[in-house]
Amino acid sequence: MANVSGLIEGAMLIGGQSEGVAISVPHGRVVCKSSPINVVHSGYQGSVYGDVVISPEEMAGGDGEFYPTPDGGWISVTGYGSSIYAGNGVRASALGDESEVNLDYITQPAEGMRDISACHAFTSGYSSRINASENVKASMLVATGDQSTINAMDTTDNVAFVAGANSQVYLGSDSVLFAAQSPFFVLGENGAAAIAWHDGNRKRITVVYAGENGIEAGVDYYLDEHGQVVQA
Structure with a gap:
């Protein structure tokens, strides 16, 4: 669960029980402490902080306090240059x-709250990003726009999908990449990739395994015009 110990300066707060909120303020920042979290932000350069919990000190209890929701909720931003900061179990689309989706803690989490899992992060715009911290695991990371980046280098057991041209993907251990066009990519230990390319007549798939056929974990690669893996 993403952890914000206090309100973000200048941000709007959404709390309590909420069936859903739509916001269109340019540059607007929103902190969600609602149950469930269900937010659409259509303003450009907006920011949504989702699945936000109170600080470890506040979690000791007290009337009127907010507590973590059991799931991460649904967050979507549609304006250019917008950001989502979210955590455990979120379904986030930029x-x-x-634009970008950030799966991370904002402040140091309390003990026992370190894992961020079961997330679904999606970007579709040009030059968009998904950033996943080392706590992220067992999540889906999807980028369909050209020149997109998925940065999940220190994570484990995630699945990444990329469809746009000239993308970059950095994955951690035991993770899998599926690509509709050849990106620049880095696999982690025991990682694998299935990458499509065109031989002039038809689409083909090259399958890559870290630790086999000279492919090393932590090294940048791409496919050449013959579908062969080449070190960048």
Whole structure:
């Protein structure tokens, strides 16, 4: 669960029981402490902080306190240059160009709250990013826009999908990459990739395994025009 110990300066707060909120303020920042979290932000350069919990000190209890929701909720931003900061179990989509989804803690989490799992992060705009911290595991990371980046280098057991041209994917251990076009990619220990390419007549798939056929974990690769793996 993403952890924010206090309100973000200048942000709007959504709390209590909520069936869903839509926001269109440019540059608007939103902190969600609602149950469930269900937010759409259509303003450009907006930010949504989702699945936000109170600080470890506040978690000792007290009337009127907010507590973590059992799931991460649903968050979508549609304006260009927008950001989502979210955690455990979130379903997050950033649809505008140059937007991003960040799966991470904002402040140091309390003991026993370190894992971020079962997330679904999606970007579709040009030059968009998914950033996953080392706590992220067992999650789906999907980028469909050209020149997108998935940065999950220190994570484990995740699945990444990329569809756009000239993308970059950095994965951690035991993770899998599926690509509709050849990206620049890095696999972690025991990682694997299935990458499509065109031989001039039809689509083909090259399958890559870290630790086999000279492919090393932590090294940048791409496919050449013959579908062969080449070190970048």
